[in-house]
Amino acid sequence: MERYNFKLSESKWQDYWEKEKIFKSVVNKNKEKFYCLEMFPYPSGKIHMGHVRNYTIGDVLSRFKTLKGFNVLHPMGWDSFGMPAENAARQNNLNPKDWTEKNIDVMKSQLKMLGLSIDWDREISTCSPEYYKHQQKIFLDLYDKGLVYRKESYVNWDPVDKTVLANEQVIDGKGWRSGAVVERKKLNQWFFKISYFSEDLLNDLNKLNQWPDKVKTMQKNWIGKSFGCEIDFKIEGSKDIKSIKCYTTRPDTLFGFSFLALSVDHPCSKYYEKNNDFIKFKKECSKTGTTEESIAQATKIGFKTELEAINPLDNESKVPVYFANFVLMDYGFGAVFGCPAHDQRDFDFAKKYNLQIKTVVKPDNESDDYQVQKEAFAGAGVIINSKFLNGLSAPQNSIDETIKILEERKLGKKKTNYRLKDWGISRQRYWGCPIPIAYDVNNNVIKIPEKNLPVTLPESIDLDTNGNPLDAQTEWKEVVIDGKKCKRETDTLDTFVDSSWYYLRFCSAKNTNKAFDIEDIDYWMPVDQYIGGIEHAILHLLYSRFFMRAISLNNKETSFKEPFEGLFTQGMVCHQTYKDNNNNWVYPEDVFSEDGKNYYQNKDPSKKVIVGPSESMSKSKKNTVDPEKIIKLYGADSVRLFILSDSPPEKDIQWSDSGISASFKFLQKLWALNEKIVSNKKEFSEFDKDLEKFTNQIIKKVTDDLDRFGFNVVIASIYKIYTFYNKQTNKSDWGSNFFENYIKILKIINPIIPHFSNECLERLNQPVKNLQWPSANEKYLDEEIVNIVTQINGKKRKVFQIDKSIDKESLIEKIKNDDQMKKYINNKKIIKTIYIENKLINFIIR
RNA sequence: GGGGCGAUGGCGGAAUUGGUAGACGCGUCGGUCUUAGGAACCGAUAGAGCAAUCUGUGAAGGUUCGAGUCCUUUUCGCCCUACCA
DSSP states (O other), rough: OOOOOHHHHHHHHHHHEEEHHHHHHHOTTTTTTEEEEOOOOOOOOOHHHHHHHHHHHHHHHHHHHTTTEEEEEEEEHHHHHOHHHHHHHHTTTOOOHHHHHHHHHHHHHHHTTTTTTOOGGGGTTTTTHHHHHHHHHHHHHHHHHTTTTEEEEEEEETTTEEEEGGGEEEETTTETTTOOEEEEEEEEEEEGGGGGGHHHHHHHGGGOSSOOOHHHHHHHHHHEEEEEEEEEEEESSSSSSSEEEESSSSSGGGGOOOOOEEEEESGGGGGGTTTTHHHHHHHHHHOOSSSHHHHHHHOOEEEEEEEEETTTEEEEEEEEEEEETTTTTTTTTSEEEOOOOOOOOHHHHHHHTTOOOOOOOOOTOOTTTOOSSOOOOOEEEEEEEEETTTEEEEEEEHHHHHHHHHHTTTTTEEEEEEEOOOEOOOOOOSOOOOEEEETTTTOEEEEEEEGGGGOOOSSSOOOTSSSOOOGHHHHHHHEEETEEEEEEOOOEHHHHHHSSSSHHHHTTTOOOOSOOOOOHHHHOOSSSEEEEEETTTTTHHHHHHHHHHHHTTSSOOOOOSSSSSEEEEEEEEEEEEEEEETTTOOOOGGGSSSSSSSSEEEETTSEEEEEEEEEOOOOGGTOOHHHHHHHHHHHHHHHHHHHSSOOTTTTTTTTOHHHHHHHOOOOOOHHHHHHHHOOOOOOSSSHHHHHHHHHHHHHHHHHHHHHOOOOOHHHHHHHHHHHHHHTTTTTTOTTTTTHHHHHHHHHTTTTSSSSHHHHHHHHOOOTTTTOOOOOOGGGGGGGGEEEEEEEETTEEEEEEEEEEEESSHHHHHHTTOHHHHHEEEEEEEEEEEEEEETTTEEEOOO
């Protein structure tokens, strides 16, 4: 018997799928649709195990739904704009376009090796003008709707390279390339008004009942709705500044007011621009703030002004005004009222500058002379030392009451605040979608007319210039619109924009006139199942939700607002880490072990390797395994089988050599079984009820488990199938119903190991086209003989195999009189009998 | 500081609604076959005990006839987020 030749088989079926266009999807209103989408990859060079896991999950689901009769849309594309291309191009003296296209070719061939059921006719690439011309149109539409605007905003500026840095390019406050201390620089930039939908985005999370709660909570926190009030503080000591607005969630602690703090970027800072001490202070503030650690540990510093703020509820009380490093300009009004007794940050600040700490809330169990000591008290309690507010229960009552009073006296008003900020979309980069805007000689914003779209990137470009390479393209920049000389916008769009609407484009991927066809999206949208990494829980998913709302705003044709009905976030792929004696990471493929305990380097077996903990695969730790190599060694089906088998898909999985080789060996066993069945010449006449029962029960279980993403248990079932069928074929009579049941089995393993399943079906002269998912026959799902667990006082004592037809009374009588049970009951009195049908009997004795 | 998730054999993990804890795989041990095996096949495998049996789902309590599952407290681990007023 020949072993299973996965190389021949897998390439054969992949060719067949491609030639016959098996996965081509067309709108068919008579058939229920299923849109299965995995987050499309960035073409970084090669696929990694994370992709393998992501796309295997999506593929199994797509194939399963297809077998179940759905019209499945399962597309794939490339998130192909972005910085890595620019960096790689600069390093290797290439064009980003060429680098990207080469990577796409490689990765596409690798995805095909996995045998994914993708409709490649719908392939899209976000860096292609065919894609981004529609994006530019959408940008202009949103501009017309008032959802796009321009304002001054800060960027990270590298003063040596003279370039804008992305956050991830700033390491410890320094530019990643130059090492220069990064400065903050103000630039005019474009924004999407995502905050317009804050409330809607928050509320509609409730409707997403096929989303993980975790992701919804993360988005909820990100939107960060809070209830509070804005208060106007009168200011003394300046002829320019009359009052300052603050936002607070705790107006009820107003009598604890002991300073007012402003962000260094607060509009009032303009009056201090020439003050040398203030300039120094501002510099000091910008030093801390890039790494998370420094933020957490940053001490609170302030710059005292000559200004004084008056407590609106107590005109006698005047407090100093500071600029402080812990006040953020882009939340609230960039100004806070300091109440040290009941806010830890304010407390720290007050301690440092010897400001008054006035206790105005006491815990319920404390007396009225309670005083805050070592730290701020932010808990619930009762208002004290606050004149007419005294005695109110804090926080809820006291807040409501204070707001009422402030509103009556016209000193402030109730306000809901959101943490969610508008989305800055300008990037000072070459390799992104050009913003379809120009400016006339007076710097007015001029839209590029639709007929002139797309605004394409210039192909020959010098990436070694300082700053944005597009800025240096003087010829490209010049454009005439309606006879007027204009200069193009040289910023490009954030690549998150590209991925915020690609799910729509897949529905009409070939339409050159429009971004999408209403008829197409009416049928295909929303995405029924979206699958990807948890790292996109907030930004990408929130931006996509925003885009759907923005496109649908004042648009009667697209009525829905949620692009993704179901969301699944898969876990990461982990691998053991290895280091040599010099603390350098070592690749798994350069490591060997004879006993599984001591590890050595392949190149030099005298060198020991230290085994570290298993961590998520990353290039920096060199604990990666190359999928292409693994596929070539074991075959795609073995890889698919293993990547799904060891852990539930939402959790992390450990990649291991023993695991993948176990999957490989298992397929060989399954193949041997199939060959044994193929070569059987005997006819069987006896109907085998056990075989029928086993098959139907396992079909039921696999169907249910696939429906709930229980891939790892599905694979456990496949192992059980092998054990059962192997025993069955060792019998002299396999059963007259053997063949039809076995065919069903080959169908239910098809979504997971499709090449293998096809090959087995073909060996048995079975069709492989238009397979249908077998349904379990209810008749065989029930057992006639059931296990009855008997307990004495809740403790398991004996298990009886009982015919289901027996009635309750005789069953209890029978068990009571069982010799072993009698021994346990031991002449004691049965005071209660719990009976759960077909499951359990519990005697309570005393 | 805030939020979330989790803790089950040597390991990864099973266990619809509370109802036989440890499915399935890895590893380990024993056996068969083989010139050999790091191949294949068969069997065993939570712990203790010769056994009947007892103990076991991070810890402590509670609800219940019955808890891995529900409630309270607690410890540890992981993830996200971060001066949000």
